[in-house]
Amino acid sequence: MLNIEGLLVHFPYDYIYPEQYSYMLELKRTLDAKGHGVLEMPSGTGKTISLLSLIVAYQKVFPLEVSKLIYCSRTVPEIEKVVEELRKLMEYYSKQTGESNNFLALALSSRKNLCIHPELMHANIVVYSYHYLLDPKIADLVSKELTKKSVVVFDEAHNIDNVCIDSMSVNISRRTLDRCQTNVETLQNTIQKIKETDATKLKMEYRRLVEGLKEANVARETDVYLSNPVLPDEILQEAVPGTIRTAEHFVGFLKRFLEYLKSRLRVHHVVQESTPQFLKDIFDKVCIDRKPLRFCAERLRSLLRTLEIADIADFSAVTLISNFATLVSTYSQGFTIIIEPFEDRTPTIANPVLHFSCMDPSIAIKPVFQRFQSVIITSGTLSPLDIYPRILDFRPVTMASFTMTLARTCLCPLIVGRGNDQVALSSKFETREDFAVIRNYGSLLQEMSAIVPDGIVAFFTSYMYMENIVAAWYEQGILENIQRNKLIFIETPDAAETSMALEKYQEACENGRGAILLSVARGKVSEGIDFVHHFGRAVIMFGVPYVYTQSRILKARLEYLRDQFQIRENDFLTFDAMRHAAQCVGRVIRGKTDYGLMIFADKRYARADKRGKLPRWIQEHISDGSLNLTVDEAVQLSKHFLRQMAQPFRQEDQLGLSLLTLEQLESEEMLKKISQIAHQT
């Protein structure tokens, strides 16, 4: 039972980390101020339970201030973990207070569990995926009844800007259009049939549209729609325009729009347009105005309901096109349309695609910030903190970064910038084919495989790069040498192969043979898999994981960021690369008794602008002496570190320093130390 500035919090464990206490303190202050917060807390320090226990305590003491907790996570395994912690917390509560809990927690994980509106209204805690709150198409259905006085927590939110962008972007290929054509023909036939058998339904729908009445279950209270953040109320309440009132007119409208899109996809060179230009062209070619486009998605939904179509999944293509129509006519800024006749890397295969990409992540998340009283964005790797408020366009009341208090330094970040022959190591485009660089990387991995026990994880910047390097290593005979020390497993774009590789890797680490997992910085392994204890004793980051910089969509987005938010292209690219690097590297430490080597194998990491973008809890362990090591020096330092870590380390050694009991927590000096943990920005 903790006392955090007057609030009594039940914490279900006997020991607590000082940074957990500090985190809860900051969180409480954010909730008191009824504002938004950005909090960076290192991975493996019990972030989830701190969040849950503080917010549940707050809910119990101030039920009117915070009526709901909405916990958003990225993947289903993470949601399951949260539910486990919550269960433990609730058991602890009932043991302590002796009374049964009347708290209702709801976890939404799959499509089967969607129709639960009444339950959502009564639940105190809701756990689901980001998309239910951010994707405008889904948010409307699921998150409508959530009240203003809720706290929203986005966990593992370092990639939230990409999630926002993806939820508002649409890609249309030739195949989509062909499927849409079939859908429209089916709609036309169904309408024909219904007119012959039972025309009353269509007539009722028509009358309703004429009167401008909305559907009964679409009527809302005083809160603003989540799905249409840009339009003011009057426009949302407007009646559907006369051009698409009757079903036949609407189907003809869809046909014309479809034909227009087909004609646009027949280009022979790349076209980039803004939304107003696109709309002007639509009007010139097929006389389609902006207003009926805006109502397209709504009209289609109404039509599908009236025709009582049972299997909506068949109509996914036409739904996509109608969503695209609504998006393109609603937003005049922050989007760009790029039509490519073929992909850059396969210029001979004709594959025309229309990319309607969102360049501004704040558009999708703005309704969340406006609607809910407190939104907390938290993750292990959110540095530099001030970029997130800028690109998501919100003003937080707290921005804090926490470090790990360690009884013994359990992480050892090293920046290897040179090979033994003094050749600079880098994954820069110009040096990718350099024989010497590849050989040096190989010797680094070889040496590490000889001294590091159990498992090593190595990350490359892209699949192609990884394949090139591994092929070169094979020719140079390096792979053979490595295999004498450890087994090698590789991640591939195929999910089944990767999970098999992962399984075997874990088996090899368990039984002592030792293994190396070669994977890619933006792949499935780096996003979701934890390498605790012996599964990951060292992680090697080969190069700086920049995204493919020649992509036109990326270039448009960078230009937009520069113009709107005054963020330089280089800064943003570096920030993006470093957050992925930090994510990869953070996989290896999951707790204070765990230890790991973090090797950054690229000379560019030593530069201040890149080093400064690493999270604080990694940065503070990088000494000036470990900035530009050669492979040999790195091996020496690693040997020393590993031998130190292998000494027995008991929990009692941690007590008082990095692990506290309740009495130790309440001593004066400890509280002073704790207040210094949070580094405000």
Add this chain to the structure above:
Amino acid sequence: MDDQGCPRCKTTKYRNPSLKLMVNVCGHTLCENCVEMLFARGSGNCVQCDTPLRKSNFRVQLFEDPAVDKEVEIRKKVLKIYNKRDFDFPSLREYNDYLEQLEDTVYNLTNNIDVENTKLQMEQYQKENRDLIQKNKVKLTREQEEVEELILLEQQGNEQRRLDLLQEEQRQLQAKRKNKQALLDELEQSQLPATILLAQHKVRAAKLETQIEQQKQAVKPTSLFSTGIHMHQTVSLQPPPKIEEVLYHYKPLQVVTYGPPVPELEQLGRLGYLNHVRAAMPQDTAGGYTSALACHRAIQDAFSGLFPLKR
């Protein structure tokens, strides 16, 4: 689209890469060569539906479905006539009804339903609303105006940003060059040892760098309110200083006439001057005009023109 062929000669794009398909008012396609051959005399019948057609009505097909081409053509023609806008109507409901009527018209013409009647209706509408149609022909609809505005704004914004960026870069280059030059000058002239000067130069260069960084990071805040007042202008709360001056007295104008004085404006009616003056119409009095004003003016003119007799 590339797999489609001409229905008559069956050539496709594969066999003739420069093949162009043309569509006419009946909605059927023909390749360019067939059009040339069949309509050499300028008119003929459609191959598939036998409707009389003219060669000049053939247009290059833009869409895969020729029915859509036909509909778009008809729509453009109808829109030229039915071009009322939303504020021509008293309520949104009526505007929507009008739009629906427009759709019905296009639908009927495209699918050959009730063509005669629809054409009659169109003619009637055209006759009734001739003036409105003329007026609206010139202006775009409001939606199009909005879109045009946005495009214009964008282009202006882009141009502005490009110029700003260029200027910034120039300025930075200049600053760097000046700094270097200053160092060289100092080395030449100053008495201090070279190491100190180099250190100073480094400090200056670092400061310049941070300045540039900050400038780049800083969002340019506006300094003007929309009324033109500067944002940081302190409004003084003291009363303005008092300036004492001589009080102005109004003296009415004296006109010297050789002869009797001009009668006053108010007496004109009584003295009978207004009897032969056209009375003011209601439209005139609305603006404040009275017939006495004109009369007084005329009398003033007349009296001022009097000369003394030479005796």
